[in-house]
Amino acid sequence: xxxxxxxxxxxxxxxxxxxxxxxxxxxxxxxxxxxxxxxxxxxxxxxxxxxxxxxxxxxxxxxxxxxxxxxxxxxxxxxxxxxxxxxxxxxxxxxxxxxxxxxxxxxxxxxxxxxxxxxxxxxxxxxxxxxxxxxxxxxxxxxxxxxxxxxxxxxxxxxxxxxxxxxxxxxxxxxxxxxxxxxxxxxxxxxxxxxxxxxxxxxxxxxxxxxxxxxxxxxxxxxxxxxxxxxxxxxxxxxxxxxxxxxxxxxxxxxxxxxxxxxxxxxxxxxxxxxxxxxxxxxxxxxxxxxxxxxxxxxxxxxxxxxxxxxxxxxxxx
Ligand SMILES: Cc1ncc(C[n+]2csc(CCOP(=O)(O)OP(=O)(O)O)c2C)c(N)n1
Ligand code: SF4
Numbered sequence: 001x002x003x004x005x006x007x008x009x010x011x012x013x014x015x016x017x018x019x020x021x022x023x024x025x026x027x028x029x030x031x032x033x034x035x036x037x038x039x040x041x042x043x044x045x046x047x048x049x050x051x052x053x054x055x056x057x058x059x060x061x062x063x064x065x066x067x068x069x070x071x072x073x074x075x076x077x078x079x080x081x082x083x084x085x086x087x088x089x090x091x092x093x094x095x096x097x098x099x100x101x102x103x104x105x106x107x108x109x110x111x112x113x114x115x116x117x118x119x120x121x122x123x124x125x126x127x128x129x130x131x132x133x134x135x136x137x138x139x140x141x142x143x144x145x146x147x148x149x150x151x152x153x154x155x156x157x158x159x160x161x162x163x164x165x166x167x168x169x170x171x172x173x174x175x176x177x178x179x180x181x182x183x184x185x186x187x188x189x190x191x192x193x194x195x196x197x198x199x200x201x202x203x204x205x206x207x208x209x210x211x212x213x214x215x216x217x218x219x220x221x222x223x224x225x226x227x228x229x230x231x232x233x234x235x236x237x238x239x240x241x242x243x244x245x246x247x248x249x250x251x252x253x254x255x256x257x258x259x260x261x262x263x264x265x266x267x268x269x270x271x272x273x274x275x276x277x278x279x280x281x282x283x284x285x286x287x288x289x290x291x292x293x294x295x296x297x298x299x300x301x302x303x304x305x306x307x308x309x310x311x312x313x314x315x316x317x318x
Contacts, residue, residue: 009038022054023047026073033226035187035213036066039133042190042197043073043102050201052113057100060089060113064106064140066133075102086121089128090288095299097289099203101127107134108146111169115147120146120205122176127287129200129207132169133187135215136222143218150222169210170268170279174261180205180287182268183241188213188227191244192234193278199241199278205287212274235267235277247276 023044030036049058057075061067063082070077076099080088089103110118110132121130137155138144144157147167154161173182181203185196193211200207214226224230232241232251240258251273257263264280 003268009161016051018048018051018053018269020044020048023074025072028072029068030065030274033214033216034065035211035215036069036133037212038187038190038193039104039131039197039213040069040072042194043069043131046197046201047075049198052100056098057102058092058096059087059102059104060085060092061104062106062109064109064138065215066104066106066135067109067140069104069236073102073197083109083112083117085109086114086117086130089130090121090124090126093126093128097298101129103128105128105130105132106139106146107132107136107148107169108138108144111147111167111172118264119172119176122208123178124288125178125180125205125285129197129209131197131200131209131211133211133213134169135213135219136166137215137219139215139218165315166271168269168271170275171265173208174265174268174280178285179208179280180282180285181207182209182264182281183207184210184212184274184276184279185241186223186227186230186232186274186276187214188230189232189247189250189276192241192247195241195244196277203281204283205285223277226311231273233270233273235275235279237278239303240278243277249299251276 022139054075058071059070059075060078062085070079078088085105089101093101100290115181121297129236132149136148138146143155145155145162149162149166151165152161158269168259183196185193196209200209212223234247234251235256236243236253237258243253258281267275267279
């Protein structure tokens with residue numbers, strides 16, 4: 001699985017490194033122009049950059065277009081039930097604390113049917129990277145209103161337009177206790193998105209990232225025509241998420257202290273212009289497993305049990 005790359009500066013010093021191909025699996029079946037493609041690439045780049053072995057990663061999802069991602073990433077994967085990605089990921093992390101766990105959810109998946117799990121995962125602060133691909137619609141089931149669908153939007157469940165103000169997931173997160181990492185990016189800001197995933201990967205604790213995602217099929221007009229006309233402000237901080245020139249073409253930069261909880265709550269409350277970048281980070285909070293394993297034993301060597309479990313699960317592999 002590893003490709004050996006020789007360092008031309010020093011022939012005696014062979015470094016072992018991964019290529020992007022090490023993280024590629026099936027050819028994605030998302031529509032042309034779907035923002036999910038860019039998120040997949042961003043994850044693959046972050047894994048490569050951190051030289052993480054694919055066999056040490058477990059990607060977990062619920063159900064939805066975005067939740068197909070584990071099929072396309074060459075790591076272990078668990079395509080779970082609608083809304084249930086976070087509790088599955090919590091179980092994986094507790095059973096295999098040495099593994100990197102990535103969670104991919106849709107807006108309906110996380111904020112609606114998975115809402116209760118979402119709140120408690122934030123409170124638990126389990127050490128996983130949790131990405132919500134928010135296209136403001138239920139896409140896999142062909143255009144029903146989700147909690148973030150804009151007011152007045154025609155959908156199959158609201159043929160006369162939605163009646164409710166959309167939920168602001170950022171202010172929900174900042175209203176919780178024990179928040180350790182909150183960031184926002186968008187699929188039409190590719191370099192910013194890569195840098196956001198990379199930053200989330202380096203954080204210890206629950207890294208919660210909302211990614212505004214283009215769905216050219218069921219929400220073509222979403223985010224001001226696929227992000228082209230969507231007002232954003234780029235949060236600027238030396239310790240935050242780097243801002244490149246292409247992102248600055250979409251909106252101005254604004255200084256922001258992501259360690260100040262009150263500043264973060266204020267920024268999270270703003271939906272227009274949408275804040276892009278690292279909204280809040282608290283590096284002092286222990287992750288749930290740190291607390292739990294300081295009071296209980298880590299999982300013991302259960303190799304025989306796991307061998308039999310693997311055999312059973314393999315029967316259901318697709
Ligand atoms: C318990 C349950 N309820 C409903 C469904 C039907 N269902 C499948 S995917 C989906 C919506 C997915 O939307 P979202 O989470 O926003 O993800 P997207 O497809 O937009 O990426 C629904 C309602 C289901 N599979 N299981
Ligand atoms: S329907 Fe929308 S979200 Fe689903 S794959 Fe197509 S573009 Fe992507």
